[in-house]
Amino acid sequence: MAEIPTNLTANPPVNAEPVEMLLNMGPQHPSTHGVFRMVLWVDGEKIVDVEPHIGYLHRGSEKLCEGEQYHQVITLFDRLDYVANFNNELVYCQAVEKLMGLEVPERAEYVRVILCELNRIASHLLYVGTIGLDAGAMTPTMFAFRGRERIQSVFEAVSGARMMHNYFRIGGIKEDLPDNFEQLIAELLPLLREDVEESDRILTFNEIFLTRLKDVGTISAEEAIDFGFTGPCLRGCGIEYDVRKAQPYSIYDRFDFDIPIGLDGDCWDRHWVRVREMYESLKIIEQALEQMPGGEVVSSLGRRLIRPPAGEVYMRAENPRGEIGVHLISNGTDRPYRLKVRPPSFCNLSAIRRLLTDSWIADSVVILGSLDIVLGEVDR
Amino acid sequence: MLNSVKGMMLTLASTFQGLRKPVTREYPKAPTPVQPRFMGFPALTWDNDVGEPFCTGCMVCIRNCPTQCMSASMMDNPLQQEGQSHRRKIVDYFEINLNRCILCGICVEVCNFDAIVMSHEHEMSTYERNGDRVALPALLEIGQKYQRETNWIPPTVLAKAKKDAEDATKAAEEAKAETAAAVQEAD
Ligand code: SF4
Ligand code: SF4
Numbered sequence: 001m002a003e004i005p006t007n008l009t010a011n012p013p014v015n016a017e018p019v020e021m022l023l024n025m026g027p028q029h030p031s032t033h034g035v036f037r038m039v040l041w042v043d044g045e046k047i048v049d050v051e052p053h054i055g056y057l058h059r060g061s062e063k064l065c066e067g068e069q070y071h072q073v074i075t076l077f078d079r080l081d082y083v084a085n086f087n088n089e090l091v092y093c094q095a096v097e098k099l100m101g102l103e104v105p106e107r108a109e110y111v112r113v114i115l116c117e118l119n120r121i122a123s124h125l126l127y128v129g130t131i132g133l134d135a136g137a138m139t140p141t142m143f144a145f146r147g148r149e150r151i152q153s154v155f156e157a158v159s160g161a162r163m164m165h166n167y168f169r170i171g172g173i174k175e176d177l178p179d180n181f182e183q184l185i186a187e188l189l190p191l192l193r194e195d196v197e198e199s200d201r202i203l204t205f206n207e208i209f210l211t212r213l214k215d216v217g218t219i220s221a222e223e224a225i226d227f228g229f230t231g232p233c234l235r236g237c238g239i240e241y242d243v244r245k246a247q248p249y250s251i252y253d254r255f256d257f258d259i260p261i262g263l264d265g266d267c268w269d270r271h272w273v274r275v276r277e278m279y280e281s282l283k284i285i286e287q288a289l290e291q292m293p294g295g296e297v298v299s300s301l302g303r304r305l306i307r308p309p310a311g312e313v314y315m316r317a318e319n320p321r322g323e324i325g326v327h328l329i330s331n332g333t334d335r336p337y338r339l340k341v342r343p344p345s346f347c348n349l350s351a352i353r354r355l356l357t358d359s360w361i362a363d364s365v366v367i368l369g370s371l372d373i374v375l376g377e378v379d380r
Numbered sequence: 381m382l383n384s385v386k387g388m389m390l391t392l393a394s395t396f397q398g399l400r401k402p403v404t405r406e407y408p409k410a411p412t413p414v415q416p417r418f419m420g421f422p423a424l425t426w427d428n429d430v431g432e433p434f435c436t437g438c439m440v441c442i443r444n445c446p447t448q449c450m451s452a453s454m455m456d457n458p459l460q461q462e463g464q465s466h467r468r469k470i471v472d473y474f475e476i477n478l479n480r481c482i483l484c485g486i487c488v489e490v491c492n493f494d495a496i497v498m499s500h501e502h503e504m505s506t507y508e509r510n511g512d513r514v515a516l517p518a519l520l521e522i523g524q525k526y527q528r529e530t531n532w533i534p535p536t537v538l539a540k541a542k543k544d545a546e547d548a549t550k551a552a553e554e555a556k557a558e559t560a561a562a563v564q565e566a567d
Contacts, residue, residue, distance in 0.1 A: 161419050
């Protein structure tokens, strides 16, 4: 009978040959947040190299936009980042409005901001739930999804759909808020604050969670900028950059809110930035509800066919994941000539090789989760 | 080890704090209520006054549909020839491929005749591969169900009523102002 070794230590025996193994993670791996595939070269538990494979969800959205009329493109933007639909609709509508020099009714702007910020909270709640799962906690997922569900019910009451709203229009919104909206949101906000606080309390300073996330996937501010990081991932590195403040679009300059930043640029900082962002969003919503004027919401264009003048425009906005940009070229017809999207998830994902190399396999899931990618937007 | 215990305690504490009524529903057994604006499958409406569909088969919705999931054709309206209806043309054939439809609601927005609605129907499973290609009679059936359940009033009628009311209040106000001015003058 072979003797059982008793002197097991963390370090491998010195004479052990390093064996490089190839580990396929995804595209159906549950923690890749969609259909994303990583080929990991591992040496024991250590990751030596990573090769990300994207494109499993490629639908050719940008090309499809060229074949759709301007008002139909909104439906495609709903499906880019399918966790933050309102934010996507907003940036596209604003790009076309900028090109046409169109004024948006005051009330419509407020409705847009309220819905976008609600959507930001919904998206971050989803993130909190999934990062909990990635780190091995099941409970926060349930709490976070309960809050998300509440937001989606309000979305359903407002736009008729829980996710693919198609509610914003070029130059306004589709129709005014429902009559019981005030009551709905008055019921929602306290509950939502509770939900956010609860998922924050249970996760953020939890010892296990801290151990799993602190000093994991660290990236310096310079490197983050080189990789084109935006959104909470960049702010996690300590850089105070938010398009809502840096280049206020819509009516964001009218609200008083802070930009939460992290310190070290590790997974936990990215998490903490997102959690505090939810409180800021709640603040914005409350202010917007207070200031919201009455009046018209639908576009002054009516139902005329939208034909922007020939020209080029670039519009950017702050998505829950970072800066989303739309580069739109029009040749004066009723369909875009070319439309290019700068997806925040894609740019954040581009650092995956740098982040994963020399980390442990068990951490790869957390690092990927902390980037909070949405594959619908990465692959388009 | 100690850290894990601390973390578990936190979870446990939160669980007890969070003890409350379940928010989930046993969905297939208990139906989930939908909001009034909910956008289910598109369906065609029925004009109960005349006894024919609202739809004239004008194809505006078909040209505006982002997924090209509908088709239709029109014919001369026999009821109009008999003098019962004001619609000269009426839908002859209409089909929506509900598998392809993305429930965007654009068709409802562009229709000039209140003929199409987003019904509250959202569960549909069929045995055939093309079972979700729904033709005119079935569409009208879904639409009529929706009309019954929500006491549907055509949106143009609603808009007109609203505008009339506004005009009336405006006229009343003007009249009031005039009388007030007249009274002032008399003073
Ligand atoms: S539903 Fe409306 S838009 Fe479509 S064909 Fe019928 S009348 Fe025309
Ligand atoms: S809801 Fe949208 S996709 Fe469906 S039939 Fe109407 S326009 Fe087409």
